[in-house]
Amino acid sequence: xxxYDVVVVGAGNAGLSAALQCQIAGKKTLLIEQHNLxxxxxxxxxxxxxxxxxxxxxICDYGPANNPGDVRxxxxxxxxxxxxxxxxxxxxxxxxxxxxxxMDVVMPAGIGPFIDAMEKYVPGSRARMETLFDLFQEVxxxxxxxxxxxxxxxxxxxxxxxxxxxxxxxxxxKKVFDALKLPQKAQDxxxxxxxxxxxxxxxxxxxxxxxxxxxxxxxxxxxxxxxxHQISTAMVERFRELGGQVWFNCRAExxxxxxxxxxxxxxxxxxxxxxxxxxxxxxxxxxxxMMPKELVPEREKKLSAARNGRFxxxxxxxxxxxxxxxxxxxxxxxxxxxxxxxxxxxxxxxIMGGMKTNDYSIFLCYNVINPDxxxxxxxxxSFTTFGSPVDWNDLSQEDYFKFKTDGAKKMLRILKEKMGxxxxxxxxxxxxxxxxxxxxxxxxxxxxxxxxxxxDWDGMxxxxxxxxxxxxxxxxxPIGAAGPRGDGYSAAYICGQLMAQSxxxxxxxxxxxxx
Amino acid sequence: xxxxVKVGLIGKFDMLKFKNMAKTRxxxxxxxxxxxxxGSFPINENAKKLHPDCQRxxxxxxxxxxxxxxxxxxxxxxxxxxxxxxxxxxxxxxxxPIDGSFVTRSYSLCSSPKDALKGKAAITVRSNPGGFVxxxxxxxxxxxxxxxxxxxxGFFYYEDLRDADTVIGLAGGSGITPFLSMARAIRDGVEDFxxxxxxxxxxxxxxxxxxxxxxxxxxxxxxxxxHVLSDAETAGYEHGFITAELIQKYAPADxxxxxxxxGPEAMYRFLKxxxxxxxxxxxxxxxxxxxxxxxxWELEGYPAACRDKVFxxxxxxxxxxxxxxxxxxxxxxxxxxxxxxxxxxxCRSGECGWxxxxxxxxxxxxxxxxELRRWADVEYGYIHPCSSFxxxxxxxxxxxxxx
Numbered sequence: 065x066x067x068y069d070v071v072v073v074g075a076g077n078a079g080l081s082a083a084l085q086c087q088i089a090g091k092k093t094l095l096i097e098q099h100n101l102x103x104x105x106x107x108x109x110x111x112x113x114x115x116x117x118x119x120x121x122x123i124c125d126y127g128p129a130n131n132p133g134d135v136r137x138x139x140x141x142x143x144x145x146x147x148x149x150x151x152x153x154x155x156x157x158x159x160x161x162x163x164x165x166x167m168d169v170v171m172p173a174g175i176g177p178f179i180d181a182m183e184k185y186v187p188g189s190r191a192r193m194e195t196l197f198d199l200f201q202e203v204x205x206x207x208x209x210x211x212x213x214x215x216x217x218x219x220x221x222x223x224x225x226x227x228x229x230x231x232x233x234x235x236x237x238k239k240v241f242d243a244l245k246l247p248q249k250a251q252d253x254x255x256x257x258x259x260x261x262x263x264x265x266x267x268x269x270x271x272x273x274x275x276x277x278x279x280x281x282x283x284x285x286x287x288x289x290x291x292x293h294q295i296s297t298a299m300v301e302r303f304r305e306l307g308g309q310v311w312f313n314c315r316a317e318x319x320x321x322x323x324x325x326x327x328x329x330x331x332x333x334x335x336x337x338x339x340x341x342x343x344x345x346x347x348x349x350x351x352x353x354m355m356p357k358e359l360v361p362e363r364e365k366k367l368s369a370a371r372n373g374r375f376x377x378x379x380x381x382x383x384x385x386x387x388x389x390x391x392x393x394x395x396x397x398x399x400x401x402x403x404x405x406x407x408x409x410x411x412x413x414x415i416m417g418g419m420k421t422n423d424y425s426i427f428l429c430y431n432v433i434n435p436d437x438x439x440x441x442x443x444x445x446s447f448t449t450f451g452s453p454v455d456w457n458d459l460s461q462e463d464y465f466k467f468k469t470d471g472a473k474k475m476l477r478i479l480k481e482k483m484g485x486x487x488x489x490x491x492x493x494x495x496x497x498x499x500x501x502x503x504x505x506x507x508x509x510x511x512x513x514x515x516x517x518x519x520d521w522d523g524m525x526x527x528x529x530x531x532x533x534x535x536x537x538x539x540x541x542p543i544g545a546a547g548p549r550g551d552g553y554s555a556a557y558i559c560g561q562l563m564a565q566s567x568x569x570x571x572x573x574x575x576x577x578x579x
Numbered sequence: 580x581x582x583x584v585k586v587g588l589i590g591k592f593d594m595l596k597f598k599n600m601a602k603t604r605x606x607x608x609x610x611x612x613x614x615x616x617x618g619s620f621p622i623n624e625n626a627k628k629l630h631p632d633c634q635r636x637x638x639x640x641x642x643x644x645x646x647x648x649x650x651x652x653x654x655x656x657x658x659x660x661x662x663x664x665x666x667x668x669x670x671x672x673x674x675x676p677i678d679g680s681f682v683t684r685s686y687s688l689c690s691s692p693k694d695a696l697k698g699k700a701a702i703t704v705r706s707n708p709g710g711f712v713x714x715x716x717x718x719x720x721x722x723x724x725x726x727x728x729x730x731x732x733g734f735f736y737y738e739d740l741r742d743a744d745t746v747i748g749l750a751g752g753s754g755i756t757p758f759l760s761m762a763r764a765i766r767d768g769v770e771d772f773x774x775x776x777x778x779x780x781x782x783x784x785x786x787x788x789x790x791x792x793x794x795x796x797x798x799x800x801x802x803x804x805x806h807v808l809s810d811a812e813t814a815g816y817e818h819g820f821i822t823a824e825l826i827q828k829y830a831p832a833d834x835x836x837x838x839x840x841x842g843p844e845a846m847y848r849f850l851k852x853x854x855x856x857x858x859x860x861x862x863x864x865x866x867x868x869x870x871x872x873x874x875x876w877e878l879e880g881y882p883a884a885c886r887d888k889v890f891x892x893x894x895x896x897x898x899x900x901x902x903x904x905x906x907x908x909x910x911x912x913x914x915x916x917x918x919x920x921x922x923x924x925x926c927r928s929g930e931c932g933w934x935x936x937x938x939x940x941x942x943x944x945x946x947x948x949x950e951l952r953r954w955a956d957v958e959y960g961y962i963h964p965c966s967s968f969x970x971x972x973x974x975x976x977x978x979x980x981x982x
Contacts, residue, residue, distance in 0.1 A: 066898040100935050100978045108953050198582045228584045234596035235586045243586040290954035297955040311897050313978035333897035333979045352618020362613045370611035387862045457621040461664035491741045492862035504626040511622050521607040529601040
């Protein structure tokens, strides 16, 4: 029978990161993945002569060599190398301001240029924007300190060095923006990234939003040259190089226990003995389906009940491969946010109301920053929005294909109205991924790739503070979007590493004890 | 001035609030009931029903097309569930244990998607002397027999956002099956486009589904069928092969049309220059991908010295390891299947990527027309064994399977 120190279940971003971390620490590690590809949503697929990126818009925490972000540092530490492309602008947004007036802004990367652009669109915003960015920086430093302290942050240090983080950290983004007296129009422009976290500004912790926006603006965003499948495959190959083993199309069916301690995994490729499992699986699925019910701790049942199915980011994405170049089609920007309104609460409600009311989408064209992304004279575009259980829970198979396409048609219409760009008549290949699709490939509850909403009491910082209390099962730790860092590529790589480090410490302590 | 941000009136309370975040969270958790965690969700269940890992099917009915040397097998699900809904033009990959091998074969669904809701789905198998599977199915598969199949697969279907309103379908021999499904779907109101089918057969006798095709055409103005006979000159039929000229004869002269193609390899080779004459943009030409060639040495770039050689192949799957032989004349997948290894595969054309495997060492030849791998897979040495021919000894890691 196969025997390992650690089995990482699920080769999503967190799983890949965790597997590399464990192997580097000298643990005999097996990575199993239920699909025949690594990466989960960090993947790609082919249609005709095109290769399509399913999920990645941009990575916010990679950064240039002279100002590396966490993701660059992590991949460097793992020895994972691949070619990256810098995204020049943060975003374009075509929408309406909260007061109903039209918005069309292009926000560049770099703190100086970003604040300059804001001053141009919202005259008089400069001083408050500078204060905001100072605050962002302090928050970021504070989070770094808390993360490094691994749950033992010294409150004296926090009070001395990060007082503003402490004073703002427990509030929603909206509350802090108001407290800073940021003009409403500047708030509207700043709030655009909300959808990357899936929680509107009234419910999203400021500290979480601050960390993300600061990274995007100060370090710029990056994408791999050849889709996120390239990142995932590069990580798998590095893991192999280090001696790790990977089994694809290998599904964990059940976690096996010796008393209250995990001792193995039952899979379609046989039983695997191990001392530890890092599971890139949503805890609801682990507790509900993959382990003996009597071993699920009371508090974990309560945690799940308290979250009450409040999942974030049920993805809906339409992909179009066109037989004209971006230039010929009149597409100038890499990513354009096209929400109906900049009021994130309203947009959130429209989204949750289903496709009828949902007027949110993000439009991307990869060729704008990567001319080689598809054959000459062609381009690949995508629209991303969120699905709602209202639409997808009870949809019949008979209506499914048409409903999927109708959503794509709506997005094409919005694109034409707002940007004057018409893709119809140029579509050579297309695909639509619905929450069903993401549920199928990732097995994420409701196709929600963002895990549980990092809203209100269950925000990122609160989860970080309770690392030791959540998921107290011996030898088993869930990792991924449901974890302390929430959703997103960067968060998943960081979470995978963080949780693997904890597992390694526990295993080392045991080994020390045994000697 | 030093940064000094307060949200509440008194910043101290804000700090306290920060410190208490963990307590607040714990309170919210403790206030919830300790209910059993449910691990299933409607969206996930829907996805599983539409795309099961595999399905156990029972042969419910067999229709014998004697003069055409073919049979239609109508299946129902062993578990009594409806058959997953699909797009007309998609295929099933059958997973068959034959003489100690585990082989897959893809067959286009010829039934209407509407029948799937009633729990039925059908494929048509035509005799293929010298082949490994078709004639065995024709001779041995009986009503009541069970077999395993994939979910509906493939991208050969109509999409109104992409394709022109009018489709000229080019079918050869048993390549009629996806078009029959489309015609039935148009009849049933599931699909809404104009389909003019140019259907090549040897003679009147060997036309599959002639009666039904003509019936649908008679009752459904959106569907039209033109029979093209290669070996017989019969009144009321076109004679010869399908050519650019013939396509233009039936295509609308004043507006865009799409061309869809499904037929045997010889037909693809013949039609390639004919289609080129039409001057269609690529977006208006779609073809059903077919099994990789049986004569790779006829293709450009094939290392001629490899032909007829036999190489050593090590296959790793999970903890298991197999040492087998692989002929240079066959795709790597065939050698794996022959050894009785349950390796994944579906399309056998390089398109679906389901068989994607890590080539740990060795070299393979991939025909240009089947080179449909992802960038990173080419970069990091992953191959699709269904469409790769060994050109040296190989070590291969294959994924698991779920049946």
